[in-house]
Amino acid sequence: MKKLMLLGCGLMIALVLVACGxxxxxxxxxxxxTTALQASAVQVFRDDDTWDDNLWTxxxxxxxxxxxxxTFTADSSTDAYSNxxxxxxxxxxxxxxxxxxSREWFREAVDAGLVMDITDVFQEYAxxxxxxxxxxxxxxxxxVTVDGRLYGFPFMNNNxxxxxxxxxxxxxxxxxxxxxxxxxxxxxxxxxALSEGDPDGDGIYGNTFGFxxxxxxVANNFGxxxxxxxxxxxxxxxxxxxxxxxxxxxxxxxFIQPEVRYALEILNYLFExxxxxxxxxxxxxxxxxxxxxxxxxxxxxxxxxxxxxPFNTVYTEDGVIVRPYPIPRAPxxxxxxxxxxxSMSEYFVIAADAAHPEAIIEIINLYYEVxxxxxxxxxxxxxxxxxxRLSPIFIGIPTENNAVDIIAALEAGSSEELVGQPLAIFDLxxxxxxxxxxxxxxxxxxxxxxxxxxxMRLALDYQAAGMLVADIMAGYVPESWLHHSANLVSHVQTNxxxxxxxxxxLDEFDDFIQEWLNMGGQEVLDDMNELYPx
Amino acid sequence: MKRLYxxxxxxxxxxxxxxxxxxxxxxxxxxxxxxxxxxxxxxLIPAFVLVLVYSYGPMVGIAMAFQDFRLADGIFGSNFxxxxxxxxxxxxxxxxxxxxxxxxxxxxxxxGGIIVPVGFALxxxxxxxxxxxxxxxxxxxxxxxxxxxxxxxxxIDILSPSDGVVNHMLGxxxxxxxxxxxxxxxxxxxxxxxxxxxxxxxxxxIYLAALTGxxxxxxxxxxxxxxxxxxxxxxxxxxxxxxxxxLMTVLSMSGVLDGGFDQIFNMYNPAxxxxxxxLDTLIxxxxxxxxxxWALSTxxxxxxxxxxxxxxxxxxxxxDRLVGYRIF
Numbered sequence: 001m002k003k004l005m006l007l008g009c010g011l012m013i014a015l016v017l018v019a020c021g022x023x024x025x026x027x028x029x030x031x032x033x034t035t036a037l038q039a040s041a042v043q044v045f046r047d048d049d050t051w052d053d054n055l056w057t058x059x060x061x062x063x064x065x066x067x068x069x070x071t072f073t074a075d076s077s078t079d080a081y082s083n084x085x086x087x088x089x090x091x092x093x094x095x096x097x098x099x100x101x102s103r104e105w106f107r108e109a110v111d112a113g114l115v116m117d118i119t120d121v122f123q124e125y126a127x128x129x130x131x132x133x134x135x136x137x138x139x140x141x142x143x144v145t146v147d148g149r150l151y152g153f154p155f156m157n158n159n160x161x162x163x164x165x166x167x168x169x170x171x172x173x174x175x176x177x178x179x180x181x182x183x184x185x186x187x188x189x190x191x192x193a194l195s196e197g198d199p200d201g202d203g204i205y206g207n208t209f210g211f212x213x214x215x216x217x218v219a220n221n222f223g224x225x226x227x228x229x230x231x232x233x234x235x236x237x238x239x240x241x242x243x244x245x246x247x248x249x250x251x252x253x254x255f256i257q258p259e260v261r262y263a264l265e266i267l268n269y270l271f272e273x274x275x276x277x278x279x280x281x282x283x284x285x286x287x288x289x290x291x292x293x294x295x296x297x298x299x300x301x302x303x304x305x306x307x308x309x310p311f312n313t314v315y316t317e318d319g320v321i322v323r324p325y326p327i328p329r330a331p332x333x334x335x336x337x338x339x340x341x342x343s344m345s346e347y348f349v350i351a352a353d354a355a356h357p358e359a360i361i362e363i364i365n366l367y368y369e370v371x372x373x374x375x376x377x378x379x380x381x382x383x384x385x386x387x388x389r390l391s392p393i394f395i396g397i398p399t400e401n402n403a404v405d406i407i408a409a410l411e412a413g414s415s416e417e418l419v420g421q422p423l424a425i426f427d428l429x430x431x432x433x434x435x436x437x438x439x440x441x442x443x444x445x446x447x448x449x450x451x452x453x454x455x456m457r458l459a460l461d462y463q464a465a466g467m468l469v470a471d472i473m474a475g476y477v478p479e480s481w482l483h484h485s486a487n488l489v490s491h492v493q494t495n496x497x498x499x500x501x502x503x504x505x506l507d508e509f510d511d512f513i514q515e516w517l518n519m520g521g522q523e524v525l526d527d528m529n530e531l532y533p534x
Numbered sequence: 535m536k537r538l539y540x541x542x543x544x545x546x547x548x549x550x551x552x553x554x555x556x557x558x559x560x561x562x563x564x565x566x567x568x569x570x571x572x573x574x575x576x577x578l579i580p581a582f583v584l585v586l587v588y589s590y591g592p593m594v595g596i597a598m599a600f601q602d603f604r605l606a607d608g609i610f611g612s613n614f615x616x617x618x619x620x621x622x623x624x625x626x627x628x629x630x631x632x633x634x635x636x637x638x639x640x641x642x643x644x645x646g647g648i649i650v651p652v653g654f655a656l657x658x659x660x661x662x663x664x665x666x667x668x669x670x671x672x673x674x675x676x677x678x679x680x681x682x683x684x685x686x687x688x689x690i691d692i693l694s695p696s697d698g699v700v701n702h703m704l705g706x707x708x709x710x711x712x713x714x715x716x717x718x719x720x721x722x723x724x725x726x727x728x729x730x731x732x733x734x735x736x737x738x739x740i741y742l743a744a745l746t747g748x749x750x751x752x753x754x755x756x757x758x759x760x761x762x763x764x765x766x767x768x769x770x771x772x773x774x775x776x777x778x779x780x781l782m783t784v785l786s787m788s789g790v791l792d793g794g795f796d797q798i799f800n801m802y803n804p805a806x807x808x809x810x811x812x813l814d815t816l817i818x819x820x821x822x823x824x825x826x827x828w829a830l831s832t833x834x835x836x837x838x839x840x841x842x843x844x845x846x847x848x849x850x851x852x853x854d855r856l857v858g859y860r861i862f
Contacts, residue, residue, distance in 0.1 A: 079823060082823075083822045089826065102825075113606070215803050279694060281716050281806075282715050282803050481825075496804075497804035501716075515627070
C-alpha cells in the first residue's frame with residue numbers, strides 16, 4: 001500500500017515537472033510586455049473584462065502573440081498616479097511601457113538613463129502610416145526628442161481646445177431667465193440669485209450654491225478658477241500655470257499677474273455672499289462632483305470635456321444637460337486662455353531595460369489598424385467607451401484634432417468627406433441630436449464637444465479671436481523649475497484659497513507676488529528668459 | 535507596539551536578575567553556553583540579514599541630505615554640498631511654523647494620550663458588571679483598527695458645519711456652527727481630539743492590565759480601616775499604576791516630532807496649512823508631490839530623526855531615573 005502511494009506521488013511529481021517544462025518552453029516564445037495603466041473613474045469594462053484581461057490584451061495576444069502584464073494601476077484623477085511615477089523614478093524599476101504627462105518627470109527619467117532611446121527601433125518596426133505621424137505632428141515629436149534622439153511616443157497634440165469654458169445646467173439657466181451671463185458682473189448677480197433662490201425646485205430656498213469651487217482652485221478640471229483668471233487676460237492652464245511673454249517680451253508666469261487680484265476679489269465676494277460652498281476647502285473634486293450629481297451645484301468653470309465627466313452624471317440622474325458657454329467677460333479686459341505647448345502633453349516611454357521594444361512598436365501598428373484606420377465596428381468596439389485606454393500603448397490623437405472637419409460636415413449635414421474616427425464621431429453627434437442615441441453616454445460626451453453647441457466650436461472661436469496663448473516652456477525645463485515648482489505650486493494653491501475665504505487680505509496680494517518671486521520664482525523666470533530668448 | 539512595554543518590562547526585570555547571575559559565571563559563559571546555544575544564533579541569522587538589508591542598507595541614502603542630488607548621477611555620483619540642503623530647509627518661510635505645528639499637535643496628543651486612557655481605565659475599573667465592562671472595552675478600542683483614510687471621510691462628514699451631526703448638536707445648545715476642519719484655530723485641536731478618540735481605548739488596556747496587578751489585600755485592608763471608594767482610588771489604585779503612567783509618558787516622548795502623518799494628510803487642506811501642516815506632510819510633499827526634491831526631503835527627514843533620537847535617549851535616561859526601567 002505504501003509503495004503504491006509512493007508511486008502515485010512520484011507520478012504526480014513527474015507530471016508537475018513535465019507541465020512546468022512545457023510552461024517554460026512556452027515562455028521563451030511568448031513576448032511579455034509589462035505596463036502600468038492610469039485607472040480612472042470613467043473607465044468602463046465590457047462584460048467581465050478587467051485591467052489585466054480585456055479586449056485589448058486578448059487582441060494583442062491573438063494577433064501578435066504578446067502577453068500584456070499590467071504591473072499596477074493607479075488613479076490619475078488624484079495624485080496617486082503621479083506619486084507612483086515619482087516612486088518609480090526613485091527606484092528605477094519601470095514597467096516596459098508607461099504613459100505620463102510630466103515634462104519634469106520625462107527629463108529626469110531620460111537623464112537617469114531609465115528611458116530607452118527608441119529612434120532606431122521605431123524607424124525599423126513602425127508601419128509607414130505610424131511613421132507618417134512624425135511629419136504630421138513634428139512639434140509633438142520634438143517634445144520627446146533629446147539631443148536628436150527619440151525617447152518617447154507622444155500624443156499628437158493640437159492644444160487649442162485646452163481653454164476654459166463656463167458651464168451651466170439648462171434648468172438653472174431657465175430659472176435665472178434663460179440668458180447666460182455675458183460679463184462677470186452678471187455672473188456674480190446670477191450666482192447669488194441661484195444660491196439664495198430655489199433653482200433645484202425642492203421648495204427649500206438657499207440649499208444650493210451658485211458657483212462651483214473645488215479645494216484645488218487652480219486645477220485644470222471642474223470647479224477651477226482658471227476661467228475667471230482668463231477673463232482678466234491671465235492665460236493659465238492647471239496648477240503649474242503657464243509661462244508667457246509680457247508686454248516687454250520677457251517671460252512671466254500666470255499666477256503672478258496683478259490682474260489675478262481682481263478675480264480673487266470677485267471670488268472673495270462670492271464666498272462672503274454665500275454663493276460658494278463654505279466647505280469647499282475640505283471638498284476635493286470627487287466630493288464636488290457628488291454635490292453636482294445631487295443637484296446642489298449647477299454652475300462653474302470646466303475644461304472642454306465636461307459632458308464626458310462629470311456632467312454625464314447630471315444627465316443620467318436628472319436628464320438635464322449641462323451646457324458650455326464662452327467665459328463671462330471682464331469689462332475692459334481681453335480674455336486670454338492658456339494652453340500647454342504643443343510639443344508636450346502626454347507621452348509613452350519605453351523602459352531602458354525592456355526586453356522587447358519591438359513588440360511595443362508592433363502594438364502601435366496594430367492599434368493604428370484597428371482603432372484609427374479600422375472599420376466603424378472595430379472603432380466602436382476598441383475605441384469607444386474609453387476602451388482605447390486599456391491598450392498598453394495607443395496613438396493619442398485627440399478627437400479634438402478633427403473638430404474642424406467634423407463641424408464643417410455637421411453644418412453641411414453630410415458625412416461624405418469623413419472616414420474612421422471622425423465619421424464615428426459625426427454619427428454620434430447626429431444620433432444624439434435626433435434622439436436615437438439619447439441614452440448613449442458616448443454620444444452625449446461627444447455631442448458636448450463636437451456639436452454646434454459644443455466646446456470645440458467655442459474653442460475655435462477663441463482661437464480665431466486670438467485669445468489663445470501657448471506655454472513657452474516646451475521640451476527644455478530649467479533646473480530651477482524642477483527644484484522650485486512643487487513649493488511654488490503649493491504656495492499658489494494655499495494663498496489663493498486663503499485670499500478667497502478671507503484668511504488673508506487681498507491688500508497683501510503684492511506681498512504674495514513678492515513671496516513667489518523670492519521662493520525661487522525669480523530664478524525660474526531668469527532661467528526661462530535664458531532658455532527661451534525672445 | 536510601545537504600549538506593550540510594561541508587560542515586557544516585568545520580563546526584562548527578571549532577565550536583569552538573570553544577567554547579574556550570569557555575569558558572575560562569565561568565564562564559562564562563552565565557552566560552554568555559546569556552544570549549546572549556537573543553533574539558536576544560527577536561527578537568528580535570517581532575521582539579522584533582513585534587518586541589515588532593509589533597515590540598515592537604505593541608510594546609505596542619508597548621504598542624499600548632504601548632496602546636490604541628481605537622479606542621473608545617483609547617490610554615489612552626486613556632488614556633496616555640505617549643509618546647503620539644511621540651510622535651504624531652515625531658511626524656508628514655512629519651515630519653523632511647520633515645526634511649531636508639529637510640536638503643538640504632537641504634544642497635545644501625548645498629554646491627552648496619557649490623561650484620557652488613565653481616567654478611562656480608572657472609571658472602567660469601578661464597573662462591577664463584567665459583561666458590560668467587556669463590551670464597553672471592546673467598543674472603545676475598535677476605532678484603533680480603522681485606518682485614517684476611512685476615518686477622515688467620516689470626520690469630514692460629521693464635522694461639517696452645514697449638515698454635520700456635531701454642529702447640529704452644538705446648534706441645539708445655541709452654539710454657532712464651528713468649521714472644525716477649515717478653521718486655523720480649531721484644526722489642530724480637532725486633530726488632537728480625534729486622535730485621542732481613536733487610541734484611548736487601546737491605550738487603556740495597558741492601564742487595565744496594570745490595575746489587575748494591584749494586590750487585592752490592600753483594598754481589603756483599606757475597607758477595614760474605613761476608606762471609601764474615592765479614598766481607595768486615590769491612595770491605592772492611583773499609586774499602584776503610577777509607575778506605568780510615568781513609564782508610558784516617558785516612552786511617548788520620542789514621538790515629539792510625530793504629528794501623525796496619515797491623519798493630517800487625509801484631513802488637511804489649503805485653508806489650514808498655517809496651523810495644520812506638519813513635518814511629515816512637508817517631507818511627503820518634497821519627496822513625492824509635483825517635482826520630487828529628494829535631497830531636501832531627506833534632509834528634513836534626517837532632521838526629524840536626529841531630534842527624535844535626542845528625545846529617545848532623554849526618555850531612556852528619564853525612564854531609568856524615575857521608574858528604574860531599562861532596555862539594555
